[in-house]
Amino acid sequence: MRCAVCPTGDKLYITNDDHDKVLTLARNGSVLATFTDPALKGPEGVHVTPAGQVLVCGSLSHTIIQVDDEGRKKLAILTTKKDGVVSPHSVCYNRHTASILVGMLASNSILVFKVQ
Template structure:
């Protein structure tokens, strides 16, 4: 099966059965099965211009909205928002990448020429 999607970034689930893709121009997080079929398409007014996506070893999906200055957590199925982790009020401006460091329990956000680190409670 050939699926044509405008990909900005992608991440793989810990078990390798899902691929999460940010589609910046259509403001979507798309979840694909290993065979390429679409499992879910996540859209939310809080997620505009998604860029970076990261899956933690526990399967938590983190995605950053470049145009809306936000870091969201989405369920592992890629269907619904679980939490807003950081916003512009926290210093997030046009985030491009996100990841999680389990050793320090921190979310790391790449923003142009700087990096923000948020301790997870």
């Protein structure tokens, strides 16, 4: 399980790799949303950009997906195994370089994707 807090501090996103879910919690701990999707298997790392975009690693699906800030629906599949992403475990957006950094467990390496 991993977690990330939204920029306003009122939502917490928690990955649950045992059940292929991302939970969105309110500050008081109540569950606001539960996200599941076939494109997200074994969710590990989660990151919220300064703009509030939620990025989640699918370790077993070899994907990085973007979820809406409510934690209810998939907005995009950002990377897949075709892009060289294998067993991603961490993701981070760097606004200074406009890139997404992906740490992968299987290869002990980091991939960098420029965002347009």
